[in-house]
Amino acid sequence: MQTSISAARAGTLHQRIQHELRERIVAGHYAPQAQMPTESALMRQYGVSRITVRHALGALEKDQLIFKVPGKGSFVTQPKPFQPLGRLQGFAEAMGAQGHEPFNRLVSLETVAATPQVAARLQLPEGTAVTEIRRVRYLDRQPVSLDLTWMPLAIGTRLAHEDLATRDIFLILENDYGLRLGHADLSIDAVAADAPTAALLDVKTGSPLLRMDRLTHTDDGRPLDYEQLFCRNDNFQYRLRIARHAATQPETP
Template identity: 35%
Template sequence: MSSLFKKGPLPRYYQLKEIMREKIEAGEWKPGDLIPSERELCEQYGISRMTARQAITELVNEGLFFREQGRGTFVSHQKITQQLIRLTSFTEDIKARGQQPGTRVLLAQMCTPDEAAITRLRIKANQPVFHLRRLRLANDEPLALESSHLSFMGCERLLEEDLGQSLYALLEKKYGLPLVEAEQELEAGIATTEEAQYLKIPIGSPVLYIRRTTYTERNIPVEFASSVYCGHKYTFYVNLKRDQLLSNP
């Protein structure tokens, strides 16, 4: 489909969506490319501004496009996929996709835990925890804003560490804390002003909120992390199997 049919069963915005989708699939529009403006699409296809905007917005919501305030709409890069059946670190996920992980440390300090950390880490209200806040990158592009609270004997020594590296690898190799399992929650949301600023996305863009409690041996919680991921750059994968129904005797 390279032109719109003005008389037909398919709405014009849907036809335009499929035309733009085909351009991506054919490689005519590549990841990172700036797509034509609404005005240019209107002139090219003889449609209204509202029709063009609806087609673009739906492809943004599907993750094929992303907007940058003041710059325009771009073709999204391939999403990072994280499977949900194995406990992996951010660094491991990004490397598995053939990309270069990066980290900007925003905060590293000992602090008094908030209610969520007290509950998840099973600690007393006055027990200091190590608080680490980082911006996580993939090929130098912001992907996630991560806040971790850690509690274990000697956690204050993390203040002296290079926290730009994989935290999980550091805990396992240097601190002798085998990370064996985790509980993870996912929730859809929209980016706040601060989150949008760090992730370089428009305020109100779709994001994924992830909360994870990671345990060492004997079901002892060691980390409670809250992360915000760019919705158009990250997806989660899980393979589901249905229990076999018992045959009636």
């Protein structure tokens, strides 16, 4: 039996097919790595031409929901793990809640002189001794990001004795050190991987990376944790939900 389609109500035929297939993928009707219906089957189901079906499948492939294997057909992609940015939380905290296996490889932890940029972010005199931490973040045994962290030396020397392979710094600061985190300012742009970063993340030199610049403050507004995160975009993503209207704020008494 063919599916009824109203072009006037739902746009072009291939857009409607694309929309319905997308809904089935997102809902789990087609599991990751599962084969999609063949072009011929979709032509019969929707009563459309092969070119219409190919337009719909091409759009899904462009959105990275499916991939094509020559001679075999189309298959559902494995969804990318993601970390939502609507809440301030650590990597392991966010990924563990989604059922993933996070792990950090500590590359280095040392005392360095604060560069002008680091000093400005942490509101310290330039050249002040700070702790610099370099970690490669793994998710389900694949490297996803290189995290560079700078902190005041008094906190950093304590962190040197902690298990930074399996624990989030945020949770250590709050649960062990009694420091309440308040908010973070962040910006995201794109950069090309230099040779050392590419080697750590197992990508080619020059590969595109997402770079996040994040400055985390205590609840009383003091800068505490400055980070630069270099993230692969082929196996991980950040997500943010943005409301059109801000939530109603309570009136100040």
